[in-house]
Amino acid sequence: MKPKLSVITIVYNNVKDIERTMLSVLNQTYSNIEYIVVDGSSTDGTKEIIERYRNRLAHFISEKDKGIYDAMNKGLALATGNYVLFMNSGDEIYAPETVTEVFASAPSGDIYYGETEMFDENWKSLGQRRHSAPEHFDWHSFKFGMNISHQAIYIKRSLTEPFNLAYKYSSDIDWILKAAKNSSNIVNTHQYVAKYLVGGISKKKHWASLKERFKILSHYYGFIPNVINHVFIALNLAQYFIRHRKTND
Numbered sequence: 001m002k003p004k005l006s007v008i009t010i011v012y013n014n015v016k017d018i019e020r021t022m023l024s025v026l027n028q029t030y031s032n033i034e035y036i037v038v039d040g041s042s043t044d045g046t047k048e049i050i051e052r053y054r055n056r057l058a059h060f061i062s063e064k065d066k067g068i069y070d071a072m073n074k075g076l077a078l079a080t081g082n083y084v085l086f087m088n089s090g091d092e093i094y095a096p097e098t099v100t101e102v103f104a105s106a107p108s109g110d111i112y113y114g115e116t117e118m119f120d121e122n123w124k125s126l127g128q129r130r131h132s133a134p135e136h137f138d139w140h141s142f143k144f145g146m147n148i149s150h151q152a153i154y155i156k157r158s159l160t161e162p163f164n165l166a167y168k169y170s171s172d173i174d175w176i177l178k179a180a181k182n183s184s185n186i187v188n189t190h191q192y193v194a195k196y197l198v199g200g201i202s203k204k205k206h207w208a209s210l211k212e213r214f215k216i217l218s219h220y221y222g223f224i225p226n227v228i229n230h231v232f233i234a235l236n237l238a239q240y241f242i243r244h245r246k247t248n249d
Helices: 018-026 046-052 068-078 098-104 171-181 206-221 223-248
Strands: 005-011 033-039 059-062 083-086 111-119 125-128 153-156 186-197
Touching (some): 005 018, 005 068, 018 033, 018 046, 033 046, 033 068, 068 083, 068 171, 171 206
Parallel strands (some): 005 033, 005 083, 111 186
Antiparallel strands (some): 083 153, 111 125, 111 153
């Protein structure tokens, strides 16, 4: 029996990108997908586009929410799949056969993960994320930065909890770490699984997001080790930009 995957898309006033995201889910070759779309009561035509595909959705909610993670919790509460994947508006599942290949990579994983390709607002590829996915992933793996994006991680629903609404920008890090801590079989699919549109809420509120991320990582790894880890993060970031500048010169 194929595991059921609940794909959840959160959207608010994103008429430009919503159809592209939805079609990346609806055009999957994998047959056992439950698709849930949660809209924050959009007023720009987004709802009308979603309505075109309503008969192919398991659930569609359009109502005001208390922010992105409240909306994600609404989707999670409706999910009945063995696994959950968040593919928010603007992002895409990598290719039509991606979900089939993810579940074919190994049986009965607690978590499946892969690589993410970055795209700009004109949907031009920027290549791989600065943090490539680690060969082996566990709850210690975010010590030096978030090296798996939430669009690239399929988590067994029984291991998930609601997102912590005390965090406004980085609750997905806390959510993934919590699930990873309770996982014993984490599968690297060794493939690109998601396309990510750069410039989400955590980029727009960058400093607040970084402070919140520091707080979350201190909770998991301890304050002093986290300070030391962030020295290495800063050094790695500096090296990355120096290398990047040289290749562009």
